[in-house]
Every structure is written in C-alpha cells, then in structure tokens.
Amino acid sequence: MADNGVDHSAANRQLPGARIAADARLALDGGNPVRQEPWPTYDRGAVCVHPDDEQAALRAIRSHLYFRYDCRPADETECGQFEAELCRYFDCEHALATSSGTTALALAIMAAGIEPGSLIACPGFTFAATPSAIMLAGCTPFLVDIDENLHLDVADLRSRWTPQVKAIMVVHMRGFAADMAALIRFADEMGVPVFEDAVPALGAELDGRKLGTFGLAGAFSTQSDKALNSGEGGFLLTDDSALFARATVLSGAYEGRLRRHFPNGDPPIATDLDLPLLSFRMDEIRAALLRAELDRLPVRLAAFRRNYDYVASALADIAGIHIRRPVAPGAYLGEAFIFLVPTGGAEWFARALCHEGIEARNLGSDADRNIRAFWNWRFMFRGMETSAIKELLPNATRYLQRAVDIPLSSTLSLADCDQLVAAVRKIIGALAQAPAVIDEGSARAGLR
Numbered sequence: 167m168a169d170n171g172v173d174h175s176a177a178n179r180q181l182p183g184a185r186i187a188a189d190a191r192l193a194l195d196g197g198n199p200v201r202q203e204p205w206p207t208y209d210r211g212a213v214c215v216h217p218d219d220e221q222a223a224l225r226a227i228r229s230h231l232y233f234r235y236d237c238r239p240a241d242e243t244e245c246g247q248f249e250a251e252l253c254r255y256f257d258c259e260h261a262l263a264t265s266s267g268t269t270a271l272a273l274a275i276m277a278a279g280i281e282p283g284s285l286i287a288c289p290g291f292t293f294a295a296t297p298s299a300i301m302l303a304g305c306t307p308f309l310v311d312i313d314e315n316l317h318l319d320v321a322d323l324r325s326r327w328t329p330q331v332k333a334i335m336v337v338h339m340r341g342f343a344a345d346m347a348a349l350i351r352f353a354d355e356m357g358v359p360v361f362e363d364a365v366p367a368l369g370a371e372l373d374g375r376k377l378g379t380f381g382l383a384g385a386f387s388t389q390s391d392k393a394l395n396s397g398e399g400g401f402l403l404t405d406d407s408a409l410f411a412r413a414t415v416l417s418g419a420y421e422g423r424l425r426r427h428f429p430n431g432d433p434p435i436a437t438d439l440d441l442p443l444l445s446f447r448m449d450e451i452r453a454a455l456l457r458a459e460l461d462r463l464p465v466r467l468a469a470f471r472r473n474y475d476y477v478a479s480a481l482a483d484i485a486g487i488h489i490r491r492p493v494a495p496g497a498y499l500g501e502a503f504i505f506l507v508p509t510g511g512a513e514w515f516a517r518a519l520c521h522e523g524i525e526a527r528n529l530g531s532d533a534d535r536n537i538r539a540f541w542n543w544r545f546m547f548r549g550m551e552t553s554a555i556k557e558l559l560p561n562a563t564r565y566l567q568r569a570v571d572i573p574l575s576s577t578l579s580l581a582d583c584d585q586l587v588a589a590v591r592k593i594i595g596a597l598a599q600a601p602a603v604i605d606e607g608s609a610r611a612g613l614r
C-alpha cells in the first residue's frame with residue numbers, strides 16, 4: 167500500500183499505458199486518438215449481468231406474482247429473501263427494499279421523525295438526488311463545503327452550525343468514503359443523527375466495515391450504474407427497529423402487512439394508520455434479479471477495485487494532477503477516477519480526454535451544467551445569480567472547477583485502463599511541452 171491510500175499490488179507491472187504508442191499530437195489538435203471505440207459506460211449497456219441473473223428475473227416474471235405483499239409468507243417472496251440476504255451481507259438488523267435510492271433516503275429521514283421544515287446538512291458535492299430527497303422528506307438541505315479530496319469538511323460544518331440543523335446526511339460520493347469517525351463524533355456532540363447516502367458506494371468498506379452501516383440508517387440505489395443493477399430500485403439499512411417499522415409502513419406496507427417484517431414478535435409501532443402510505447416499494451421481478459446479482463457482488467467489487475488501483479497506481483507519479491485521496495487506505499469503491507488539475511485547465515483537460523476516446527467531465531464546468539455541482543441546483547436557489555450561489559461554498563466551487571471525473575465501469579479490461587492511462591499521460595505531456603495550450607483552453611472556458 168502506498169502513502170496515497172491506494173492499493174498498488176494489482177498494478178505491479180511495467181508502466182501501464184506506456185505500452186501504447188500514442189501519437190504525440192493531441193486528438194484535440196487533429197492527432198490520432200488513443201482509443202477509437204466508445205468508452206464503456208452503463209448507459210451503453212456496459213454492465214455486469216450474468217445469464218443466471220437473467221434466469222432469476224425470468225423465474226419471477228413466470229411466477230406471475232409481482233407484488234411483494236401477496237398471499238405468500240415473507241420468507242417465500244423475492245423481496246423478503248432479498249432483504250434477509252442484505253442483512254446477512256451488511257451485518258445489520260433490518261433491510262427494506264425500495265423503489266429507488268432517493269425514496270430510501272427520504273424514508274430514512276421521515277421514519278427517524280425529523281420534523282418537516284428542519285435543516286439537514288449535506289455536502290455541496292453530491293448528486294442532486296441528495297438534496298432532492300431531503301426536500302421530498304419536507305426538510306431543507308443545508309449545504310456544507312468540501313476539502314481538496316472532495317469530502318465533506320467537518321470544520322466547515324462546525325463553523326456553519328445552527329441549532330436548526332436536525333440531522334447530517336453524509337454522502338460517499340463517487341464511491342469514496344466520507345470521514346465517518348469525525349462526522350459521527352461531531353454529530354454526537356451536537357446530538358443529531360447521521361444518515362448515509364451510500365448510493366455510490368454499494369459494497370465499499372471503511373476500516374473493515376461496510377459503508378451504509380455507520381449511521382442511524384444507510385440508503386442505497388440499484389439503478390443501472392450501481393454495483394447492483396435492476397434498472398431502478400434501492401434499499402434502506404438500519405439497526406433501529408422503530409425507524410425500520412415506520413419506514414416500512416411509509417413505503418407501502420398497509421393493512422397489517424408490516425407484521426410480515428417482524429416474524430418473531432409484534433412490530434414496535436401501534437398502528438400503521440398513523441403514517442401516510444407513499445408506495446415506495448420494490449417489486450418481485452427486481453428483487454429476484456438483485457438476489458442473483460448479490461451472489462456475484464464480490465466479483466464485481468473486485469473488478470472495480472482492480473481497475474481503480476491499476477489506473478491510480480499508473481498515474482501516481484505524474485506531476486501536475488492531484489489524484490483524489492481516500493480518508494483511509496482502500497476506503498473507496500472504484501467506480502470513478504477523479505483528479506484535480508490544481509493549476510487550472512480541467513475543462514480543457516476533460517475535453518482533451520474525450521477527444522482521445524476516454525469519457526471525462528470537468529465537474530465544475532460552466533459549459534456542461536453537471537448535476538453534481540451545487541450551483542446547478544436551481545430548485546434550491548430560485549432567483550439567485552450563479553456567481554452568488556458559488557460564493558456560498560467557495561472551496562467546493564474551486565475544487566469542482568479543477569476536478570476531472572472519469573467513469574470506471576466494472577466491465578473495463580486492463581487494456582481499456584491502459585488506454586486511459588496513456589491518454590492522461592499524453593495530455594500531461596502536451597501540457598508540459600506547450601503550457602500555452604492549456605492557458606488558451608482555460609481562458610476560452612473562462613476558468614481563470
């Protein structure tokens with residue numbers, strides 16, 4: 167393990183990427199691209215679905231029993247068995263399969279009894295679904311700045327703190343664990359619960375414990391670009407039986423169906439009619455598919471890890487970029503490779519990568535309107551100028567403007583990874599030889 171927290175053992179080979187004889191002239195400037203084929207991503211079908219997974223979904227389709235709360239006992243339904251398997255996999259008390267990650271997040275907040283209208287702290291670098299889920303639960307997102315490794319900055323949270331904040335929603339964004347020890351210490355000091363948006367980090371661990379099991383509740387998605395993929399879907403994990411019972415009723419367990427989730431005793435809430443019914447349930451076809459995928463999850467996680475470590479090690483020596491650092495060794499999934507270009511020009515860099523055939527985005531690009539950049543969340547800042555929104559979180563603004571994000575599908579081969587490495591090295595090479603190129607590019611993009 168090297169001091170950047172990345173496991174280098176998988177990449178102990180002769181200079182990856184160097185084997186590819188790249189045309190020195192950037193594709194952006196008319197040179198030959200490093201790669202001709204499209205970069206593999208979930209929306210082009212680059213997902214791990216095994217024929218056994220397809221059979222499992224077919225089995226559910228052929229059963230004609232698609233509703234999780236039909237005449238069968240819970241332990242004979244796909245959803246019931248999926249939830250039991252999740253509890254074993256994550257070593258937690260309760261799991262609830264849901265219609266999405268967003269609904270799982272909202273259920274966690276509502277079921278914890280956070281009063282509507284409360285502020286809930288969350289990082290300024292996350293997918294727009296995080297603040298959206300907070301709003302769905304009737305609360306208001308309270309944005310917190312991030313550090314240069316794009317993790318929620320606990321010192322900033324402390325400095326902004328107000329008693330109206332009733333919970334902290336941490337996000338393991340792009341698969342990288344948040345600093346859970348520091349956040350839980352701080353939340354305990356303030357007397358508020360921590361929820362985990364573990365959507366991007368399904369299966370990743372921090373200090374030997376699965377992300378999503380540190381807080382009062384953890385939420386996950388099974389939408390197509392996640393480590394488990396059922397098109398749409400999600401689940402909630404918690405050890406808190408009362409929270410679980412309320413989340414289950416809210417998700418749509420009506421007319422006594424809550425009892426099926428408590429086979430060994432009475433549910434810890436008096437009546438399911440005290441809560442509204444939101445229909446955030448999962449169906450049997452998805453649960454069947456996910457059960458089969460869960461069996462093979464370790465293989466998929468190993469593929470993410472192998473590819474990430476391979477790329478990060480191969481580029482660790484490069485001056486001019488700052489590779490995002492995990493909060494602890496190995497505390498990441500590996501679904502995305504993010505680096506910062508501290509001297510500016512990240513927008514140009516991402517564009518140059520795209521021309522080389524590697525899909526990349528500058529997270530803070532003004533041209534691209536990335537949904538992970540907080541100033542694009544117009545639903546939160548009606549009537550405000552973008553420049554004024556950016557000033558709310560100056561560090562998040564600066565770091566996202568410098569960040570280049572490359573999706574790493576678990577289906578990538580080492581040859582694909584070599585092309586990524588070669589493309590980054592090629593662009594860095596051009597940068598070093600012709601700094602004017604990047605200055606021009608940055609200036610064009612209005613980055614300086």
Ligand SMILES: Cc1ncc(COP(=O)(O)O)c(C=O)c1O
Pocket residue numbers: 266267268269292293295296337339363365366386387388389398399400
């Ligand atoms: C950080 C984060 N939270 C929440 C979600 C929402 O998940 P879903 O699309 O299943 O609602 C996403 C989706 O990608 C996400 O990236």
